[in-house]
Amino acid sequence: MPxxxxxxxxxxxxxxxxxxxxxxxxxxxxxxxxxxxxxWAQIDVQLKRRYDLIPNLVETVKGYAKHERETLxxxxxxxxxxxxxxxxxxxxxxxxxxxxxxxxxxxxSEAYPDLKANQNFLKLQEELTSTExxxxxxxxxxxxxxxxxxxxxxxxxxxxxxxxxxFTRRDFFEVKEEAVREAPKVSF
Amino acid sequence: MWEQIAANQRRSAVLLxxxxxxxxLLGYIGGEALAPGAGFIGVAIGLVIWLIQLGVYFGAAESxxxxxxxxxxxxxxxxxxxxxxxxxxxxxxxxGRMPRILLIDDPAPNAFAIGRKPDSSAVxxxxxxxxxxxxxxxxxVIAHEIGHLKNQDVKFMTLAAVMLGSIVLLSxxxxxxxxxxGRSNRRSDSRGSGGGGQAQLVIFxxxxxxxxxxxxxxxxxxxxxxxxxxxxxxxxAAQFTRYPAGLASALEKIALSxxxxxxxNKTTAPMFIVNPLAAAGRGFSLFSTHPATEERIRxxxxxxxxxxxxxxxxxxxxKGGALIGPQSLQAAPAQSIRxxxxxxxxxxxxxxxxxxxxxxxxLPLHCACGLDISVPESYDRDTINCVRxxxxxxxxxxxxxxxxxxxxAPPLLGPLQYNxxxxxxxxxxCACNRTIQLSPAFAAPHIRCTNCGRSIAIL
Numbered sequence: 304m305p306x307x308x309x310x311x312x313x314x315x316x317x318x319x320x321x322x323x324x325x326x327x328x329x330x331x332x333x334x335x336x337x338x339x340x341x342x343w344a345q346i347d348v349q350l351k352r353r354y355d356l357i358p359n360l361v362e363t364v365k366g367y368a369k370h371e372r373e374t375l376x377x378x379x380x381x382x383x384x385x386x387x388x389x390x391x392x393x394x395x396x397x398x399x400x401x402x403x404x405x406x407x408x409x410x411x412s413e414a415y416p417d418l419k420a421n422q423n424f425l426k427l428q429e430e431l432t433s434t435e436x437x438x439x440x441x442x443x444x445x446x447x448x449x450x451x452x453x454x455x456x457x458x459x460x461x462x463x464x465x466x467x468x469x470f471t472r473r474d475f476f477e478v479k480e481e482a483v484r485e486a487p488k489v490s491f
Numbered sequence: 492m493w494e495q496i497a498a499n500q501r502r503s504a505v506l507l508x509x510x511x512x513x514x515x516l517l518g519y520i521g522g523e524a525l526a527p528g529a530g531f532i533g534v535a536i537g538l539v540i541w542l543i544q545l546g547v548y549f550g551a552a553e554s555x556x557x558x559x560x561x562x563x564x565x566x567x568x569x570x571x572x573x574x575x576x577x578x579x580x581x582x583x584x585x586x587g588r589m590p591r592i593l594l595i596d597d598p599a600p601n602a603f604a605i606g607r608k609p610d611s612s613a614v615x616x617x618x619x620x621x622x623x624x625x626x627x628x629x630x631x632v633i634a635h636e637i638g639h640l641k642n643q644d645v646k647f648m649t650l651a652a653v654m655l656g657s658i659v660l661l662s663x664x665x666x667x668x669x670x671x672x673g674r675s676n677r678r679s680d681s682r683g684s685g686g687g688g689q690a691q692l693v694i695f696x697x698x699x700x701x702x703x704x705x706x707x708x709x710x711x712x713x714x715x716x717x718x719x720x721x722x723x724x725x726x727x728a729a730q731f732t733r734y735p736a737g738l739a740s741a742l743e744k745i746a747l748s749x750x751x752x753x754x755x756n757k758t759t760a761p762m763f764i765v766n767p768l769a770a771a772g773r774g775f776s777l778f779s780t781h782p783a784t785e786e787r788i789r790x791x792x793x794x795x796x797x798x799x800x801x802x803x804x805x806x807x808x809x810k811g812g813a814l815i816g817p818q819s820l821q822a823a824p825a826q827s828i829r830x831x832x833x834x835x836x837x838x839x840x841x842x843x844x845x846x847x848x849x850x851x852x853x854l855p856l857h858c859a860c861g862l863d864i865s866v867p868e869s870y871d872r873d874t875i876n877c878v879r880x881x882x883x884x885x886x887x888x889x890x891x892x893x894x895x896x897x898x899x900a901p902p903l904l905g906p907l908q909y910n911x912x913x914x915x916x917x918x919x920x921c922a923c924n925r926t927i928q929l930s931p932a933f934a935a936p937h938i939r940c941t942n943c944g945r946s947i948a949i950l
Contacts, residue, residue, distance in 0.1 A: 338585060345582060422855065426571065433575035440583035443733065448585070 328464045335452045339473060342445035346476070349437040350385075350398060356434065357382050357405075360427045364408065367418035371411055378404045395476075398438075405431060442476050449473045503647045506716055510654040510709055514541060514661060517705045521665030524698035527691065536664070541657040548653050549607065562593040562615055563880065569861025570594070573621065576630050577614060580637040583731040590614050590640060594621070594860055596882045600745045603763045604636040607646050614640075618882030619748070621859035624741055631728055631738030635764055638727030644720045651713050658709040662702040669698060717780045725787055726802035729794060733829040735802075739791035746784040786810075797829075856884055908948045921945065 361375050368375075381404045385397035409428060412418050419425075453472045456465040464470075514537050522533020567574045573592060581589055590606060593615035600620035606612025614636045624632065639645060729735035745765050766781040786809060793805040853865040860880035874883040909919050911929065918928040925942035929949065937948045 342585070349582075429572055429575065433572075433579065436575075436579045437582055440579050440731075444583055444585050 325464065328461045329468065332452070332455060332461070332465060332468070332470050335448060335455060336470065339445065339448040339452055342441055342448055343476075345441040346438060346445060349434055349441055353401070353431065353434045353438070354382060354386055356427060356430055360408070360424075360431065363421065363424050363427060364412070364418060367415050367421065367424075368411060374404070374407055374411055378408055402435060405435075446475050449475050503650075503716075506712065507650060507654060510651070510658065510712060513705055513709055514654065514658050517658065517661055517665060517701050520694065520698045520701050521661070521669065524665075524691075524695045525668055527694075533665070537657065537661045540660050540664075541653070544653045544657050544660075548649055562595045563860060565592045565594050565859075565861070570621070570857075570859045572626065573616065573629070573633075573859065576626070576633050577637070579630065580634045580731055583634070584637050584641045584727070586637060586641055588612075590637075592616075594618060594880065596860075596880045598748075598883065600624070600748055601763050601765060602632050602636055604639045605645055606640055607649060612640050616859075618859055618877075618880060620745070622882070622884050623744055623748075627732075627734060627737035628741035628744065630732050631734065631741045632764055634728035634731040635724045635738060638724040638731065639720070641727060642720070642723055644724065648717060648720065651716050655706075655709050655713045659706045662706050665698060665702040669695065669702070714780060718782045721781050722787070722790075722806065725791060726799050726806075729791060729797050729802055730799055733797040735791040735794045735797060739788045742784055742788050742791070746788075854886070856886070858882065858884055908950055910950050921947065 357378060361378060364371070364375060378401075381397070381401040385394065385401045388394040388397040412424065412428075452470070455461050456470050456472060515534050518533035518535070518537030519530040520533070522536075523530040525533070565573065570592075577592055578589060581587070590604070591613040593613055595615055595617045597617040598619040600617060600623050602614065602616045602620055604612070604614050614633065616632070620629075620632065725738065728738050732738070742765065763781075765784055766779060790802070790805045790809050793808060794801045795804070853867050856864045856866055856875065858864060858877040858880065860877060860882075862877055862879040864875060864877060864884065866875055866886060870886070872886070874885050876883050911917060915931050916928065918926055921927055921940040921943065922945065923940065923943040925940055927938060927940060927947070929938070933949070935949070937946050939946050
């Protein structure tokens with residue numbers, strides 16, 4: 304009977320539609336999750352790059368500002384601590400401290416015009432600034448991805464797919480930002 | 492953000508479908524006007540034209556576009572800052588792979604992005620841009636271009652251009668054949684009653700109207716698309732950098748210089764950041780590829796935060812319509828604006844300080860193509876030409892240096908003089924107490940004191 308066949312076709316089309324939507328939702332969640340994990344790995348890459356750049360910087364500065372031993376030692380110490388930190392919280396804090404010491408170091412260079420004009424120092428300054436930016440942007444992208452994933456997991460009707468395949472909410476990468484300090488005045 | 496791309500793609504599909512419908516209608520009516528029942532032949536011709544154009548546009552290598560531009564590909568050591576900024580924006584946008592970076596020698600500041608496929612994506616900047624913008628502004632411009640790449644605008648605009656080209660071509664054909672073939676058709680068409688003849692006339696008129704208005708309508712659609720994409724790229728840039736004032740300031744600087752980019756034409760124009768053909772946002776009309784620069788600057792400076800939602804509300808306040816649409820904004824998180832970075836003088840001048848003249852006798856400039864140029868102090872013009880890429884670098888005005896490190900600056904007397912007494916080694920004291928030695932080989936008319944920088948004439 305044609306009516307039954309029509310009903311069957313309509314139902315079949317509906318079922319097919321649901322299946323397609325399902326696949327699309329699942330793929331979307333997978334894509335978001337991979338994006339997230341990639342962003343996390345990127346943060347790591349940039350942080351490691353910073354470690355590699357610091358010794359060179361310290362050597363360059365030493366050549367011009369021999370008397371600023373304390374600042375230089377702070378930088379090296381902070382770097383070693385950060386490289387040895389294990390948990391995420393410790394790591395985040397250590398990285399923050401390292402950023403602070405680097406800021407002091409660059410503030411120092413203001414008082415040494417010879418150092419400021421040195422090509423090698425400028426190159427390193429650019430590289431370090433850029434690395435800090437890259438860490439910040441990777442973190443930014445990671446947090447944006449976390450937001451997207453969490454929203455998708457919670458919104459209807461994608462939440463069905465999410466619970467079925469155990470997509471869990473992720474945490475943001477929060478870093479307690481130190482209060483913006485005044486550039487320390489270096490007197491000599 | 493892939494959700495926003497998905498929403499964009501849906502919207503693009505709608506717009507392109509409209510143009511396809513226009514194309515097919517034109518073909519059908521044109522065919523019918525020529526010979527009743529030949530409508531479908533007209534449609535077929537339209538489709539063939541479209542497929543050929545598609546093949547031409549998508550098959551052609553992108554290098555053809557740049558061939559007339561003299562673009563050079565940059566490596567990291569040529570312009571580390573530009574490279575770093577592109578890398579930063581790739582990370583912030585989640586683009587995934589680094590595009591090629593190209594430098595074009597043109598005094599007009601501009602930038603563009605190309606790349607139908609992720610493999611062939613590239614970002615190009617002109618030397619005029621590199622020599623004018625500081626770090627935050629350059630970051631804004633690059634973010635805008637990366638936004639184009641991320642939103643797949645190039646692919647979309649190329650498709651739209653193909654559509655437009657097909658419609659224009661088809662309408663040409665229809666008008667031509669109607670003008671010559673239509674008349675003879677009607678004359679020789681002795682069969683058919685008066686009613687049939689009238690219907691034929693009506694179709695004929697409709698076809699002509701379509702053939703004339705079709706391209707105009709399609710052009711308006713095309714340029715509206717182009718402008719919308721520019722706003723979207725601005726919104727993406729604000730979101731990636733979290734600093735809309737950077738892009739706004741860059742646009743202001745670009746708008747100030749009213750030069751046209753040498754190799755740009757109406758086809759390549761949509762890919763630039765600011766309309767390369769018009770001067771400073773003037774000449775804005777329905778047929779402009781870019782929105783007015785002042786409008787874009789106003790929206791950017793009016794944003795309360797850095798997220799897409801903030802751009803949308805600023806856009807609404809300025810223009811009154813919706814840009815992104817509430818659907819895709821649901822997933823956009825709220826984002827605040829960051830502080831400006833303070834490490835960004837213009838790259839070519841990053842190493843310049845008064846001290847360079849004093850210590851070394853020259854000013855180091857760095858051209859974006861990778862060449863380091865030493866400008867002697869006696870060079871008194873405003874710009875210097877780079878021998879590698881041919882662009883002109885502006886030379887910053889370096890203030891005459893008062894000695895910074897010595898606590899007691901000696902009073903600046905007139906140029907000092909020293910009379911040589913022998914032809915061998917001689918030494919004397921400068922007014923700042925520095926001993927200066929002259930060797931027998933020294934034959935110049937004056938010498939510079941390395942401590943205070945004063946020029947002493949040797950007589």
